[in-house]
Amino acid sequence: MSETTTRHIPDRLRSPLEARLKSWESLLLLVAVAIFIANSFASPYFLNAWNLSDATFNFTEKAMIAFAMALLIISGEIDLSVAAIIALASTAMGAAVQFGVGTPGLVLIGLTTGLACGAFNAVLVTRLGLPSIVVTIGTMSLFRGISYIVLGDQVYKGYPADFAFFGQGYVFWVISFELVLFALLAVIYGVVLHKTNFGRAVYAIGNNPTGALFSGIRVARVKFILFLLTGLMAGVAAVCLTSRLGSTRPSIAFGWELEVVTMVVLGGVNILGGSGSIPGVVIAAFVMGLVTFGLGLLNVPGIVMSIMIGLLLIGVIALPRLWEKWRRRVARA
């Protein structure tokens, strides 16, 4: 206690730049670059603007959800129903098509359905105080179940021609609408999480919900908003995906919740809440997209990619811990 007698306390010991260089995000960026280089050597078709542009569709829709999911996980909650929300929102849009609703109406219906599903989760978690992991496993079955009830083994088709823009349109040359939307949302979520009072509250809640409540943070309200946002993002993804596929089956986006969570965790977000960043999630999206695309070019089947993603998920968490263990053992010896 007595060694620090200075009254003046410096703001920081490490510069923000130094902290950034040593961060998870920098490591991930190196991985992304390495995969990029490996891909360009592995396949002559990789370094082609149109191919690269196509590759972005592998992650843009999932990443949109991942941004909101990142905030939700940082706050200590999780939403496993996002893929089911896509199914329900897509089904709602498909049903509306049968009644001749036009493109603006379809988008509105897709987003509203997402928002409504998010609100349903939010009420169950924040009002009734139920654990989000169980609640959203429940709503995951419920939402997709409703799609199955409505559609059975049928398919909704016949989306209006101009509806295709969201999933298939290009804004400029090879820059797709989805890629622009992805970039825009990345900036918005990055600013919200890192530059606003709301973002600070999210971190505080994730680190210590009781402490946050005792500091005057409206914990329930913040969590409510986060579930709403996640639902809304699933609605946005539903619009893009439905537009891209041009049809709706109840099995649409099956298993996406796992890929979204993987993307978030790979991006350095602590699954137990309290830490993580949007730039990390953005880089993780690129890493996953590049891996999928690279393997695709090498004609590796999709399911093998899922092995890679599973290994990636465990590996990125396990390796630093193994390294730490090994270092401690060496230090002791």
Add this chain to the structure above:
Amino acid sequence: MLQRLISSREALLLGAIAVLLALIATRFPGFIAPGNLAHVFNDTSPLILLAIGQMIVILTKCIDLSVAANLALTGMVVAMINVSFPGVPVAVILAVALALGTLMGMVNGLLVWKLQIPPIVVTLGTMTIFRGIIFLISDGKWVNSHEMSEGFKAFPRAELLGLPMLSWVALVAVAVFAVVMTRTRLGRAFYAVGGNPHAAVYTGLDVGRTQFWAFTISGALAGITGYLWVSRYAVAYVDIAGGFELDVVAACVIGGISIAGGVGTVGGALLGALFLGVIKNALPVVDISPFWQLAISGAAIIIAVAVNARAARVKGRIILKSAEQAA
């Protein structure tokens, strides 16, 4: 003690199942004929087996989302062994299934124990990895009924005292784990570790190691179920039992097993699974499309967790003397 074992939560669920059966019986009396009920039980046996394993994992504050993938991979491996070596006896097949399932459970358990990776992350990962491995070893092909030996397919259907072996395996598992959970050190350790991990350390219990055993048991049960599943349906492919892990978690939640750990019984897991089993088997009888099943089990999860949470709500501290008398 007996009353304690059948606490109100299980009684409530038993009541709910009885009411459900009664409602169905008013229009379709055949549904509650002993023969049909035995069929429902048999059909629910795989779910019961996995729910028992999942219950133990959830007791220790973990979750195992890889059980269905474990089941599918084990099922594929034993099916392929059967195709290549039709002469291998069922006992060996069962041993292989048990060993393989146990091994996969141990992988989960080790990652949770030794590297302290959150269980949801571990099992999300191994779930995709196990499924992927099925594809790699089978090259994406199916193993069909005609390729399997008769002995391989006959075991789950073989009857003993009027019940198929599949049902017997589930009954034996229920009985064994009812004893394990109430009467062995390990069984009680599962409760202690999940109920108060901090205190468990002081009692000389290793939290991580106990979780490891929970995953191992869950994996072993998934392995056995893998063989039973594949031989009963006489088919193996990458996606068998896809999404079944959610039904398993649903059975546990409906059975009153608290996701926060430390609370739950084998009886609860059994009843939770039966509740879902009755619904699944009743739907075609009462002429509701099977597409309703997913939504119904989703709704059942939400209702069950809400009801359980209400019962377990922490009451405020009782300080006032008057309130103490009232309570």
Add this chain to the structure above:
Amino acid sequence: MLMHFQADQAPADQAHAAGTPVLALEGITKAFPGVKALDGVSLRLYSGEVTALVGENGAGKSTVVKTLTGIYQPDGGAILVDGAPVQFPTAQDAARSGVTAIHQETVLFDELSVAENIFLGHAPRWRFGLIDWRSMQARAGEILRGIGAEIDPATRLRDLGIANKHLVAIARALSVDARVVIMDEPTAALSHKEIEELYELVEKLKAQGKAILFISHKFDEIFRIADRYTVFRDGQFIGDGLISEIDEAALVKMMVGRDVSQVFPDRQSAPGEEVLQVVGYSHPTEFDEIGFSLKRGEILGFYGLVGAGRSEFMQALFGITRPSKGVTKIEGELAVVRSPAEAIAQGIVYVPEDRGQQGAITAMPIFQNVTLPSLGRTSRRGFLKLAEEFRLAREYTERLDLRAASLDTPVGSLSGGNQQKVVIAKWLATKPRVIILDEPTKGIDIGSKAAVHEFMAELAAQGLAVIMVSSEIPEILGMSDRVIVMREGRIAAELEGDDLTPETLVRHAAGI
């Protein structure tokens, strides 16, 4: 003066009284990254005697307990049982050697039965390794009766009250046929009557020849039940001896390493106009008809036994829980407080007792903790302004003389006293009208204690209205202008001036 104790240091001098210690630590060291928690400490426990382990927080007491019970492995030194060196690689090895501990927070299992809580880890077994429930319950019943506890061994633990849970913890310690019983602040959560019962129990254990290690912050109880003392300071062994050969002042001096008479700041209290008025605050189970008024510049003490409902009432006042009836008026105007956010907006802030959980967000940096409730002022249209945050955090932490390497270090890396300063700084930055301090100096070292007291006096002098909840009589007497005594959820007395004596406080609190 210190030299005198150094001379006494050789513990061998005392061996004449009781022969070989049942359990002894010799030169134990234990280091954690950045800290040397134990630096060559010694401790000797004798059969049939109570040894009090005395030291400030951070002296290494809990590390010693964890070493003795096999939770930690020492880096150096020896553990001796009956003079023979042993090792405790796991908690069970320690238990096998007859060492058992009753911990600070009663560490038990709510979902398991009383009998299981007593026997977990060493349950009587039956054939095939199965637990024999019947003999387990019979034996649990025996042990419970032996300590005069009327508890059914089949009850689920969560249906018991705190005092009964404590008895179960003690029964657990006895069930292993312990030779050494460690009691880590056993009276912290007990009422007066329960403490008396615990003392009787300690006497009983002594009579049975058990060696008892008693860890306590309360000097009155150390002098009442201990036979020997051992003092640690900053992880080092300072001295030991017989209680009968030392007095309180000398023991305190050994503990803190300097002369400390607990001096409270000299205050000239001149309360101003009324700030806060509380009328008829009631809750179904926690408190009833609490009402008082509070003036600017006043320090109002809330005294009572642990569990008298003081913290529960304060949390209702702060909007954490809702009262079933009652109103709050701030400067004469009705104030609606349904959440902490609304309380803060009304100028009521609360420094909770549980610092790690409720007070600070320990994983986050100091400056973010300080500005958390004031973000509205350090930001523009909801966007953070870091420079503004650092400025505000610096202003208030420096006023409190916070010792920290930098403002972006996590609060969790600070000492207890400095963490408390961060929490207080956080609330002062909101410019409150009423500050509630719940056990503000609990678990912090004596130096920081004095700083907090001084600061409280300064706040009152600047016109802030202060409510201080405390269970320490010297603190209540030394700081308060006026004291409200609570008992069983109700106001038992309001004391002022000459009525304010240790005797009146205890009398009203205990209801005698």
